[in-house]
Amino acid sequence: MSAIINNNREQEHIVLNMKDAGCSEDTIQRFLLCYQADDIKGELKVLSNHRQALLDEVHKGQKEIDCLDYLVYQIEKGLKTKESGGR
Numbered sequence: 001m002s003a004i005i006n007n008n009r010e011q012e013h014i015v016l017n018m019k020d021a022g023c024s025e026d027t028i029q030r031f032l033l034c035y036q037a038d039d040i041k042g043e044l045k046v047l048s049n050h051r052q053a054l055l056d057e058v059h060k061g062q063k064e065i066d067c068l069d070y071l072v073y074q075i076e077k078g079l080k081t082k083e084s085g086g087r
Helices: 002-020 025-036 040-083
Strands: none
Touching (some): 002 025
């Protein structure tokens, strides 16, 4: 009985951690299926896929920031040119 309680607590801890990491309910369920089947490679694959999705979002955000930075640079460059008698 104690092993079942410990297993449930461990599983609850895992689910909370996955929710904190932004995992969807579907991702959590896929992970838990692997966990219950003692499929460690499957668990790692689920986590790796979620990590890659998060990293893709970071890279997309970085590209958007780079575009904004370039636009700001172009506007500031034009402003300096205008102030110095150009355009």
